[in-house]
Amino acid sequence: xxxxxxxxxxxxxxxxxxxxxxxxxxxxxxxxxxxxxxxxxxxxxxxxxxxxxxxxxxxxxxxxxxxxxxxxxxxxxxxxxxxxxxxxxxxxxxxxxxxxxxxxxxxxxxxxxxxxxxxxxxxxxxxxxxxxxxxxxxxxxxxxxxxxxxxxxxxxxxxxxxxxxxxxxxxxxxxxxxxxxxxxxxxxxxxxxxxxxxxxxxxxxxxxxxxxxxxxxxxxxxxxxxxxxxxxxxxxxxxxxxxxxxxxxxxxxxxxxxxxxxxxxxxxxxxxxxxxxxxxxxxxxxxxxxxxxxxxxxxxxxxxxxxxxxxxxxx
Numbered sequence: 001x002x003x004x005x006x007x008x009x010x011x012x013x014x015x016x017x018x019x020x021x022x023x024x025x026x027x028x029x030x031x032x033x034x035x036x037x038x039x040x041x042x043x044x045x046x047x048x049x050x051x052x053x054x055x056x057x058x059x060x061x062x063x064x065x066x067x068x069x070x071x072x073x074x075x076x077x078x079x080x081x082x083x084x085x086x087x088x089x090x091x092x093x094x095x096x097x098x099x100x101x102x103x104x105x106x107x108x109x110x111x112x113x114x115x116x117x118x119x120x121x122x123x124x125x126x127x128x129x130x131x132x133x134x135x136x137x138x139x140x141x142x143x144x145x146x147x148x149x150x151x152x153x154x155x156x157x158x159x160x161x162x163x164x165x166x167x168x169x170x171x172x173x174x175x176x177x178x179x180x181x182x183x184x185x186x187x188x189x190x191x192x193x194x195x196x197x198x199x200x201x202x203x204x205x206x207x208x209x210x211x212x213x214x215x216x217x218x219x220x221x222x223x224x225x226x227x228x229x230x231x232x233x234x235x236x237x238x239x240x241x242x243x244x245x246x247x248x249x250x251x252x253x254x255x256x257x258x259x260x261x262x263x264x265x266x267x268x269x270x271x272x273x274x275x276x277x278x279x280x281x282x283x284x285x286x287x288x289x290x291x292x293x294x295x296x297x298x299x300x301x302x303x304x305x306x307x308x309x310x311x312x313x314x315x
Contacts, residue, residue, distance in 0.1 A: 001198075001261070002252030003281035006205055009295055010253065010283045014204065025208075026215035030090055030121060037091040044291045048102040056145065058138050061130045066116035067139075068094045069146045070105040079110040079181075079313040080148035082136045084168075086159035086285075088216030089120050089128055099290045103299070104156070107306035110313070111146035113139050117164070121219045128220075129231050132164045133171045140178035152313045154182040154244070156305075158287060159208075159256070160216070162188025166234035166263065169243050180244040182312035184305055187249060187256050187284050188263065191235040192217055192227030196258035205253050208284045213255060235263050240270035247308040249287075249301065252280035275308050277301070 006014065022040070025033040051073040057064040071078060081104060085097040094116045101112045117131035136155060143150040157165030162185040169183045199210045221227055230237035248264040250257050264276040279286070282297060289295040290302075 001257060001278070001280065005281070006253045006283055007281040007297070009293075009297070010281065010286070013289070013293060014207065014283070017207070018204070024212055025088065025091070026212045030219065034091045037087055038093070038096060041096045041288060043095060043098045047098060048106065048290075050102050050105045058135065060134050061127075063118075065131050065135050066094060067135055068098075068101070068114045068116075070101050070112040070114070071147055072105050072109050072111070074109055076147040077143065077149035078147055079108070079152040079154070079309070080139060080143060080146055080150075081108060081110050081112045081309065082132075082139060082153065082155045082168075083112050083114045084117065084132050084155070084157035084161035084164040085114065086157070086161040086288075088212070089125075089160040089163075089220045090216055091119070092160070097288070100158075100288055100302075103290055103302050104306070107302050108309045110309065111148045113146055124222045125220050125226050125229075125232050128160075128164055129167045129171065133168050133175075136168055136172065136180075137178055150178075152181055153178060154184065154309055154312060155180060156184040156186070157188065158186035159284065160189055160220075162186050162260075163190060163232075163234065166190055167231040170230060170234060170237055170240075173242050181315070182246065182309055183244050184247045184309065185249070185260070185263070186287055186305075187251055187254055188234075188260055189213070189256055190233065190263045191259045192221070192224075192233045193259070196262075198257040199255045201253065201255060206255055206283060208255055210255055235259060235266065240267050240272060243267065243270070243272050245273040245312055247275045247277065247305055249305070250276070250278045251282040251284055251286065252278070253282065254284040256284065277304060
């Protein structure tokens with residue numbers, strides 16, 4: 001499941017962070033961690049062009065939910081991909097994941113709807129799940145805003161965003177819609193547990209450690225009992241039947257590797273069509289490395305995910 005060591009490009013990134021003294025998120029305050037992530041993943045001055053980018057605020061469970069809609073060139077209606085950013089629930093934003101959304105828009109030739117859900121600890125579980133579900137339901141009911149096709153809607157998330165995508169897929173099934181064509185779960189958090197072998201990695205070989213994961217979970221949940229809820233820990237759902245087809249991405253050098261693999265296996269066991277893409281020498285977060293550093297592995301992975309999405313949209 002893991003190569004003997006991370007790919008040289010990954011090792012260079014890990015070494016550079018160590019040399020530069022980049023701290024672990026778990027050593028910082030919430031505000032400090034948010035500021036650090038914004039610095040590490042700053043968007044380039046000249047982002048990848050798409051046909052149009054528009055910002056909206058839609059009605060949410062309590063307050064308005066900001067969304068950003070990216071549309072490609074081409075003929076409408078477009079397939080729609082609802083995107084949930086990563087950042088351990090606590091961190092991240094629409095702005096930070098702008099490059100990924102642009103790349104997906106052009107690669108998949110779909111409208112991408114990026115959701116600015118509420119963050120813990122100010123808004124703990126289940127607030128982010130409810131926001132992401134509300135945004136998905138809203139775009140299914142108002143697809144014209146994205147020049148989109150309501151019969152071709154998929155969801156996508158990485159890390160905590162992958163957790164939210166998996167949860168939204170379950171919520172949509174349990175609440176009778178909307179119908180989703182596919183779910184993309186990139187290095188997802190799917191279980192409030194820290195006991196799998198991949199959590200034992202040498203911290204020098206990973207960008208996110210066991211301590212970091214404990215830190216984000218402590219901020220996400222109001223109490224540990226919530227960790228048993230399948231909308232917080234999708235792997236703990238009693239049944240995964242009748243969920244949309246899935247692409248699950250895992251990396252060899254990622255503390256979340258084993259639970260991502262376990263979720264893919266459980267989906268397959270529930271007769272869900274799953275494409276499991278495993279990169280045995282890559283690290284958590286590599287898909288976001290489209291600009292600085294610019295990694296060919298990131299573009300390659302987006303191209304592969306794009307083919308999965310196009311196949312699901314064509315069914």
